Structures are given as C-alpha cells and as structure tokens.
Amino acid sequence: MRKFYLLIVLFLFAFFTNAQIKVQGVLRNDIPGKTTSQLKVAASTATINFSDIRYWVGTGSNQAALVIQWNDSKNPDALVWGFRWDGNATGEDMVKAIAKADHRFLTLMYQGTPQGTAIGGFGFDLDGQNANALYYNGNTASPLYPVNGIVNTSAYNFDDYTAVDANDHWESGWMSKGYWSYWVKNPSNPNFGYSSVGASSRVLQNGSWDAWNFNPSFNSVPISSTMTPVSPYVSAAGLMNLTKKTNTAKTTNFTDGFFMVNEEWFGHTNGSVNFIGNNGQIDYRVYSTVNNNHAFGATTQFGTIYGDKFYFVSKQAADGGDTQYTPGGRLVVANAQTMQKIATFNTIGGADGRSFLGVNEHKGYIGTSNGVYLFDIDNLQVGSVIAGTATSGGGQYSGQIGNMIRSSQYVFAVKQSEGILIIDPKSDTLIHTIAGSFNSIVQAKDGSIWAIQDQTLINIHPTTFATQSYNIPTTQYSDSWGAWNAGSFTASNTENVLYWIKAGSGWDPGKQIVKFDVTTKAFNENFITIPGQTSTYKQIPYGAALRVNPVTGALILNTTESGYGAHFQKNWIHTFDSNGNLTDTKTLIDYYWFPSLAVFPDNTAPVISSAFPSQVTATNVTTIDLKTIISDDDNAIAAIVKTVKSNNNSSVVSATINVNDELILTPLATGTADIVISFNSNGKVVEKTLTVNSIASTLTTVDVKKLEFSIYPNPVTDVLYIKTQEKVINVSIYDASGKFINVQLNNGQINVNMLPKGMYIIKAVTDKAVYQQKLIKN
Structure with a gap:
C-alpha cells in the first residue's frame, strides 16, 4: 500500500510539474519542465518611459504600451508602440489597432477559440521591402497577405507559417518551434508578470504595458533591457501616413503627376484618391489627409476635373463598414489644386452615382443609375433629371447612364441597352438617340465621335449624327455594365488614335491593349501585352484600367493580382509611351485599393492665337473659323466650346456660331459693334473682343437668302x-x-x-x- 501511495505522489508531482503553465489561457502539459513560477526568469521592469514612445496609435485619454520581442538575433528587437483609447480596451484591441495602422507590422491570429483570440505569430518589415506576407506549409505560389495587419487561421497550426521575406522579423509557433509568452505590467506593478490568460481577456489600464516574448524551442528568454521605440509608419513612397500624423497637402504639388481614384474595399472603407507624382512619390488618400479623414461614398468609380474643381462620383452615399473615415456621399466636389472639400451630396434624385460631365462654366451633368441630372456649378446644387434620359417605371439600373462626352456643340451620353443619347446643352433637351447596345464613347483628336460595342466601333458624325460601323476583326471589348465602371475605351490627345483592353474568355480578363488608328482605320489588337503574365497569379486590369495622358500621349495602366482574397492587395501602375514601350512601373503599398480611374490635372488654360483679329470690317456675311485660332495643351481642341458672350450693338451686326464652329457675322446696318467671344476648355474660360465695322449697304440678295x-x-x-x-x-x-x-x-x-x-x-x-x-x- 505504501508503494501505491508513493506512485500516486510521483505521478501527481510529474503532472503538476508539466501542467502548471497556461499559454494564452490554454492549459499546456506538453511543455516539459515549465511552470508559471519558473517563467518568472523572464520578468523585468520597463526600460523606457511613455515619453520615449514615438509612434502612438488611436486617440483617447488612456494610454498603454505594446512590446514585441522576437529573440531572432535580428536588430532592432523588442520594438515598442503606444496605444491610446477611451472607455474599455483589451490587449487584443491594442494589437489589432496597431496592426491595422502600421503596415510594417503583422500578426497571425486564431480567432473565436473558447479562450478568445489566440495570437500565434508576429512579424515586422525590417528591410522596408513591403513584403509583409506569409507562406503556409511552404506554398510559395499562394502568399497570404494580411488584412488590416492580420493573417487569420482556424487552428493552432502556427508552426506551419513562414515569412515571405526571410530578412524580416517573424516568429510563430505552438507545438514544435516554440510559442509566444504573454507578459503584462499594470501601473501598480514594478515588474512584468506572466499572463496565463490571452489578449482577449486582458483588460488594459491607463499606464499599463503588454509584452509578447517569443520562447524559441520552448526556452524562456528574459525580456530585453533594451527596448526600441518604433518610428511612425511612413510608406515606401516616403510620405504616406495612414494615421494622419502628417499632412501631405503641405508637400504635394497636385499639378505634377496624376490621380488614381479608388473604389476601395467595400464593407471596410469608403472611396479615396491617391496621387502619383512625376518625381516617383505616391501620396495615398490625399483627400482624406487634407480633410480630416473625410472620404467619398461607397464604391467610387468615377472622377473628373472641370474648371479647377474635382468631381468624385460614388455609387452609394456611404460604406457602413468604414469606421475610420467619414463618408462624403454620392457626389463630392473638391478643389483640384488643394484637395480641400467644397461640397458633398448624399442623394442624386434617388439614383446611384455613375459619372459627371462639365457642360459649361455654370452647369454640369451627373450620370446616374437612372438618367442624367443637372448640376448647378455656381450654386452647388443637384437639379432635376433631363427629360427622356431616365426610364420611367424601370428598376434601379434600367436607365444606367455610363460615360458622357461634351463636343463643342452637343453632349453624347451612353445609356445601357438603349443607345447614345444626344443632348442639346443650350436647352438641356434630348434631341436624338442612336439606338443600340453601346459600352462607352470618346472623341478622337480630329473631333470625330466614337462609340464601342462588343465587337464593333461606331463612328458618329459630331453634328449630323450619321454613323458608320467598323467591325473589330477578332477580339471583343469587355462589357462593364453589370458592376459598372468607366471602362478602358480611351482616346489620345496627341495622336489620332484610340485604345482599349480586349476582353478575355470566361473568368480570364484580357491581357492585350488594342490600338485603333482613326485616320487609317487600322486595328492593332496586340499593341501591348499587360505585364506580369508569367507567374501563377497574373496581373489583370481593374476598373477603367486604361487612360492616356493628354499632354504626353503616354498610356497609364493600373493592374491588380489575379486569384482571390488577399491577392487583390497587390496593385501596380504602369506607364507606356505611345510606341507601346514600358517606361515606368510603380507598386502600391499592400491594400485593397481596387483602383477605378486615372485622372489627369488640368494645368493650362486655352490660348487664343494672334491670328484672331481684334477688328474686322463686314460689308457682307463674314465667316471666321474659330477652330483654327484656339488651342489648349492638355485638352482636346475639338471639344472647346465657343459662344458669343455679348454683342453691344445687335441692331448693327448679327453674330452667331454655327455647328461647324464658325463665327458668322452678318451686317444689318452701318455702324460698330463689339462682339465678345468666349472659349471654354474643360471649364477654363478665355475671351476675345472683336470690333466689327458693319457696312450694311453691300449685303447682297444671295446673302440674305442664305440666312432665310x-x-x-x-x-x-x-x-x-x-x-x-x-x-x-x-x-x-x-x-x-x-x-x-x-x-x-x-x-x-x-x-x-x-x-x-x-x-x-x-x-x-x-x-x-x-x-x-x-x-x-x-
């Protein structure tokens, strides 16, 4: 009997020796020789003060510190962040907030366990290569990118994860490689103490410290006496700071580069806009940075600059899942040179937003999911729908208006399934419809209007509306109506050519850029192959994907990575010259940007040629071709709107502009009149005063009949x-x-x-x- 009791005592001794440790609330009897009391070797006091911490995440009256110590012989180690909050917060809240804000930091989590969230790994981008991702079970073909700084798993399989970049900090483990021990210190404690509960159960106190200390091969390592405060997060471009600790508006010249409007991640963030500088710098969320974390609406698909105002159009007013940015509504108007907010609109006649077109310096048209709405630029007000452009009694998307263009005389708007609506902008009336199923519309350098169908180009005369079709030989254009975007159909302002991305087959997006010569009517269906087609996960176009720089003629192509989920965090912006040569590639920081459309700044105003006379003598009907005396370096000449602004003596001379952009001066009596001609190029207006010396006696019968x-x-x-x-x-x-x-x-x-x-x-x-x-x- 004595022997039996001895065996029981020995068994219980062995059991409690191996079972007295809990790792994040999980009782572990598989870690030999470790008890909570034995782990006290790792305890120490904090070696820095809160005043030493350089990077604070969050806002509030309470503050705590987070220490991550990898013990991997890479320096600096034992990195420190600060966390601020109001109300109640846990250790898990602190880790998640810092991981979301600092894109160099990532964590591996198993959420939803009986003990709450188990943290199985921490990483940090030491070399600045922005390669923060993980491989699972050595599968290098499918890297796992963090979402808000977190890679999620559904088991205690932490040992199976490795870092994509071996030069970064990364440690994970549970069963074989080691494990992360959790140490906490409240203001009343002089030293860190081992926490037997996980981060979900750890309630932070104002002034508390949390330290995560990796135990390689289950060997305890003391918390370091040297702790390194982390510097504030800045992007690889050098100026982005998602926590808004910097203000890029002070350093960014929004005229020297181009914008990329972002749809953003539905359910998480509202729309945004990035700026890609010609100096190589990328400034992220520039509107949000300037406007105290304000954003656009949900699923922003369109943006355009008109008259030094930037118009951003979103499908819905707000993304309810976004808690970081204040939504701006379906239409946001900003100063194009400073990004300062001017006005926001939640509703557009009960329809979802699609596009915007400046019509003249006083009004614009808003394309929606059901019709074209007027917009008062002077008073910043959404007006009524233009009669005939909406579908009465139809569904929300039965009257979708896509892209719109403004020629010198008319507005051409694409309406889903119905055709091209032609609107007289002087009276805001629908005057004609070209029936058919069209995807998009552009105006070429020579002034001709081109619409595209699935496999057909349609040339539309800009004033008679006569059409001529050209079949695309072998490929198709990708339909973008289902989940509408502005599409890749685009025209050059420096050459008489059009471009678009051909459709792929099935779920495979196209990978070729097509070039069409407007003058020769020649198709080049393999003009450019989209980069990144050799790897397992290929680069694919997203959103409109393709636009042409109006000044240089260079093509801007934005791509994302094929696949699913985290692959869409990988985004590139490529630049090609007009010969199809790749001249530049920029890689965005990892995030679900879902880029929609490249928009170019309007830096120059129209210029009136010295060939335009200051005065003329009209003895009969006199014609002046206005197309030849106006130019604009960054806008299409054919789209410049010419109007007679005023005539101080209309009884002496009649001044009209015909559909061919010709000024017709008709003498009515002898005398002098000052005619002011206005030229509007994309909202920028210049004027010219023409003095007409009218001599009516020579007006011939033939000339009179011409005017009848x-x-x-x-x-x-x-x-x-x-x-x-x-x-x-x-x-x-x-x-x-x-x-x-x-x-x-x-x-x-x-x-x-x-x-x-x-x-x-x-x-x-x-x-x-x-x-x-x-x-x-x-």
Missing part, C-alpha cells in the same frame, strides 16, 4: 414646309415634355398629320447653323 429659314403654315394641320437656301442635314421634332418624335423630311416637307394637337419644338440642322422654332399642331 422659315416653316409654314404655323399652326399646321397636315403638311409642314421648310424654307431655306442652306442644305438641311437633319430635322427633329420634340413634344412639350422634350420627347423626341421621329419624322421624315421629304423635299422640304414633313407630314405631321399623325401628331396630336399641341405645342412642339422643331429643330433643323443645316450646313451653316442650327434653327429652332415653336410649332403648333391644329
């Missing part, structure tokens, strides 16, 4: 007659609501017998002018 235009009878019952000596190109009729009515002109006659009684507008486009008159149907 009349309709009769008016009111009309059956047949309407049009009288003009000019060549009539197009005639259209609209009812009182602005709805287009299809009519046929036959030898100067239109049969209107089928029209209901009422008031109409008839519009005739001739080779010299556009005429618009009221028509009454009896």
Whole structure:
C-alpha cells in the first residue's frame, strides 16, 4: 500500500510539474519542465518611459504600451508602440489597432477559440521591402497577405507559417518551434508578470504595458533591457501616413503627376484618391489627409476635373463598414489644386452615382443609375433629371447612364441597352438617340465621335449624327455594365488614335491593349501585352484600367493580382509611351485599393492665337473659323466650346456660331459693334473682343437668302414646309415634355398629320447653323 501511495505522489508531482503553465489561457502539459513560477526568469521592469514612445496609435485619454520581442538575433528587437483609447480596451484591441495602422507590422491570429483570440505569430518589415506576407506549409505560389495587419487561421497550426521575406522579423509557433509568452505590467506593478490568460481577456489600464516574448524551442528568454521605440509608419513612397500624423497637402504639388481614384474595399472603407507624382512619390488618400479623414461614398468609380474643381462620383452615399473615415456621399466636389472639400451630396434624385460631365462654366451633368441630372456649378446644387434620359417605371439600373462626352456643340451620353443619347446643352433637351447596345464613347483628336460595342466601333458624325460601323476583326471589348465602371475605351490627345483592353474568355480578363488608328482605320489588337503574365497569379486590369495622358500621349495602366482574397492587395501602375514601350512601373503599398480611374490635372488654360483679329470690317456675311485660332495643351481642341458672350450693338451686326464652329457675322446696318467671344476648355474660360465695322449697304440678295429659314403654315394641320437656301442635314421634332418624335423630311416637307394637337419644338440642322422654332399642331 505504501508503494501505491508513493506512485500516486510521483505521478501527481510529474503532472503538476508539466501542467502548471497556461499559454494564452490554454492549459499546456506538453511543455516539459515549465511552470508559471519558473517563467518568472523572464520578468523585468520597463526600460523606457511613455515619453520615449514615438509612434502612438488611436486617440483617447488612456494610454498603454505594446512590446514585441522576437529573440531572432535580428536588430532592432523588442520594438515598442503606444496605444491610446477611451472607455474599455483589451490587449487584443491594442494589437489589432496597431496592426491595422502600421503596415510594417503583422500578426497571425486564431480567432473565436473558447479562450478568445489566440495570437500565434508576429512579424515586422525590417528591410522596408513591403513584403509583409506569409507562406503556409511552404506554398510559395499562394502568399497570404494580411488584412488590416492580420493573417487569420482556424487552428493552432502556427508552426506551419513562414515569412515571405526571410530578412524580416517573424516568429510563430505552438507545438514544435516554440510559442509566444504573454507578459503584462499594470501601473501598480514594478515588474512584468506572466499572463496565463490571452489578449482577449486582458483588460488594459491607463499606464499599463503588454509584452509578447517569443520562447524559441520552448526556452524562456528574459525580456530585453533594451527596448526600441518604433518610428511612425511612413510608406515606401516616403510620405504616406495612414494615421494622419502628417499632412501631405503641405508637400504635394497636385499639378505634377496624376490621380488614381479608388473604389476601395467595400464593407471596410469608403472611396479615396491617391496621387502619383512625376518625381516617383505616391501620396495615398490625399483627400482624406487634407480633410480630416473625410472620404467619398461607397464604391467610387468615377472622377473628373472641370474648371479647377474635382468631381468624385460614388455609387452609394456611404460604406457602413468604414469606421475610420467619414463618408462624403454620392457626389463630392473638391478643389483640384488643394484637395480641400467644397461640397458633398448624399442623394442624386434617388439614383446611384455613375459619372459627371462639365457642360459649361455654370452647369454640369451627373450620370446616374437612372438618367442624367443637372448640376448647378455656381450654386452647388443637384437639379432635376433631363427629360427622356431616365426610364420611367424601370428598376434601379434600367436607365444606367455610363460615360458622357461634351463636343463643342452637343453632349453624347451612353445609356445601357438603349443607345447614345444626344443632348442639346443650350436647352438641356434630348434631341436624338442612336439606338443600340453601346459600352462607352470618346472623341478622337480630329473631333470625330466614337462609340464601342462588343465587337464593333461606331463612328458618329459630331453634328449630323450619321454613323458608320467598323467591325473589330477578332477580339471583343469587355462589357462593364453589370458592376459598372468607366471602362478602358480611351482616346489620345496627341495622336489620332484610340485604345482599349480586349476582353478575355470566361473568368480570364484580357491581357492585350488594342490600338485603333482613326485616320487609317487600322486595328492593332496586340499593341501591348499587360505585364506580369508569367507567374501563377497574373496581373489583370481593374476598373477603367486604361487612360492616356493628354499632354504626353503616354498610356497609364493600373493592374491588380489575379486569384482571390488577399491577392487583390497587390496593385501596380504602369506607364507606356505611345510606341507601346514600358517606361515606368510603380507598386502600391499592400491594400485593397481596387483602383477605378486615372485622372489627369488640368494645368493650362486655352490660348487664343494672334491670328484672331481684334477688328474686322463686314460689308457682307463674314465667316471666321474659330477652330483654327484656339488651342489648349492638355485638352482636346475639338471639344472647346465657343459662344458669343455679348454683342453691344445687335441692331448693327448679327453674330452667331454655327455647328461647324464658325463665327458668322452678318451686317444689318452701318455702324460698330463689339462682339465678345468666349472659349471654354474643360471649364477654363478665355475671351476675345472683336470690333466689327458693319457696312450694311453691300449685303447682297444671295446673302440674305442664305440666312432665310422659315416653316409654314404655323399652326399646321397636315403638311409642314421648310424654307431655306442652306442644305438641311437633319430635322427633329420634340413634344412639350422634350420627347423626341421621329419624322421624315421629304423635299422640304414633313407630314405631321399623325401628331396630336399641341405645342412642339422643331429643330433643323443645316450646313451653316442650327434653327429652332415653336410649332403648333391644329
């Protein structure tokens, strides 16, 4: 019996010797020779003060410190961060907050265990290579990138993870390599004490310290007497600081580079914009930095600069999952040179945002999920929908408006499934629709309008709206209507060419950039191959993906990594010259940016040529071609809007601008008039005063007849007659609501017998002018 009791005593001694240690709340009897009392060898006092800490994360009246000690012979070790908060916070809260803010730091977590979150690994980017990622079980083909600084696992398999960059700090373990011991010190304690509970159960106190100390091969190592305060996180570009400790607005010149509008990570962050400087510097979230952590709405897909204002359009008003940034709504207006917020709008007539187009210096058009809405630039107000552009009684996306362009005379807007809507910006009326299923629209350098379908290019005459089709020989354009983005269809301002990215097959995005020569009508369907096609996970275009620098003609291509999940944290911006040569590649810091669209600053105003006279003598009808006397280095000349701003003596001379951008001066009496001509190039306006010496006596009968235009009878019952000596190109009729009515002109006659009684507008486009008159149907 005595022998039996002796065996029991020996058994219990052995059991308690091996079972008196808990690692993050988990009882461990598999760590030989370790008890809580034996671990006290690792205890020490803090060797630095809170005043020494350089990098603080969070805000609040309470503060604590976090120490991570790897014991891997790499220096500096025992790194220290500070954490501030209000209310209640745990050790887990502190680790997660610091991991989210400091992109050099990452942690491996098993969340949701009975003891809360188990922390199995810590890493730190020592060499600044931004290669913070892990391999699992040696699978180098599928690196795991942290999300908000965390790589999650669902088991105590911490020993199976290694760092992508062997030069960085990384230690993880549980069963074989070692484990992370957890030490805590409250303000009342002189030394650190071993914590038998995990970070989820550790309640922080104001002035407390937490130290994570790796035990390699289960050997205890004292907490270091040398602790190194971590410097504030700065991106590889040198200026980004996601905790907003710096203000890039003080150092960034937003004219020397280009912007990348970001959709951002849905469910986590609202939209943003980065700035890529020509000096190689990347400034991240520049709008948020300047505006005290304000952002755009949810899923920002579009941005454009017009008249020194930057218009950002998001699909929804706010991303409810974003707790770091204040949402800005579906439309955000900012100063394009400083990024200072000007105005924000949550609603656009009950529709989701799509695009924005500056129409003139006083108004713009907002493309939405159902119609085109007016925007008052002067008073910063969203107006009503333009009649005929929305789909009555349709679903939220039945009337999607995609890209819009402004020629010198008209606005062309793509409407899903219906066609190209042509809007007269003078009256904000829909005057014509080119039926068909189109994806996008651009204006080429020569002024021609081009729309793209799945496998067809459509050339649209800018004033007659006549169309001509060109089949894309072998490839297709990728449809971007389902989850709308602005698409890759883009035009050069330096050459008469168009570009786009061809569609891939199935789930495989395209990898070639297509070039189309507008002059020769030649297709090059393999002009550029997207970089990064040799690895298992390839680079793929995202969002609009492709745009052309209006000054240099260089192509800007943004790509992300194929695959799933964390692969989308990898993003590149490539620059190609106009010959297709890759000239630059920039790698963004790891994050789910989901870049949408490159936008270029508008740095120059239009310039009026000295060939434009200051005065002319008009003895008969005088024509001045305005297209040849205006230029703009960073905008399309064909899109410059020319208007007669004022005429101080209209009884002496008539001054009009026809659809061919020609100034027509018609003497009416003898005398002098000052005509002010306004040139609007993307919202920047210059003016020229032309003094006209009119001598009306020489006006010939032929000239008078050229100016004649009349309709009769008016009111009309059956047949309407049009009288003009000019060549009539197009005639259209609209009812009182602005709805287009299809009519046929036959030898100067239109049969209107089928029209209901009422008031109409008839519009005739001739080779010299556009005429618009009221028509009454009896």
